[in-house]
Amino acid sequence: MEIYLKLLLMLIFSLLIPLGMILLQKLLSPKLTDYGDKLKPYESGEVPITDAWIRYPIRFYIVAFLFLLFDIETAFIFPFAVVFKRLGLFAIIETFIFIFILLIGWLYLYRKKAYKWE
Known part of the structure; x- marks a missing residue:
């Protein structure tokens, strides 16, 4: 107590x-x-010309999302590459399944033309 x-x-x-x-x-x-x-927003000692609150196109968010997706992929694949020789067959198969799922996601984004900047 x-x-x-x-x-x-x-x-x-x-x-x-x-x-x-x-x-x-x-x-x-x-x-x-x-x-x-x-x-007022501070612009390096200069008088602000326009409003500081501008809208970014949704395209920037898609690119940021793609970057995070493949950055996380790297974070998962790197430890596997470090201990590749000590892992058994089961872990290697799991890693290839993970890469296959990422490949499916990449192909889906490619078909949706997420990689084309217009």
Whole structure:
């Protein structure tokens, strides 16, 4: 029971200390009412020409997704390549199944023309 009391006290203090710091900052900080130029985006000391919130085409997100997909593939294949000689036949078959599934995904994206930039 004593260990639960210590855990409860630690939980209470871990919540009270950050909340107290936030409250103290709100009470002691100077109050700014005129934000003016502070809310404008900073562009290397230059006056902003256009709005900083531009919309990126969905194409960039598809390319980023493809990069992550094949980056994760590399993260899974690299450890296999390091210990290739020590693995048994079952692990080698599993790796080829993994590569085959990735190949199916690559062919699907190729047929959907995800690799063509237009």
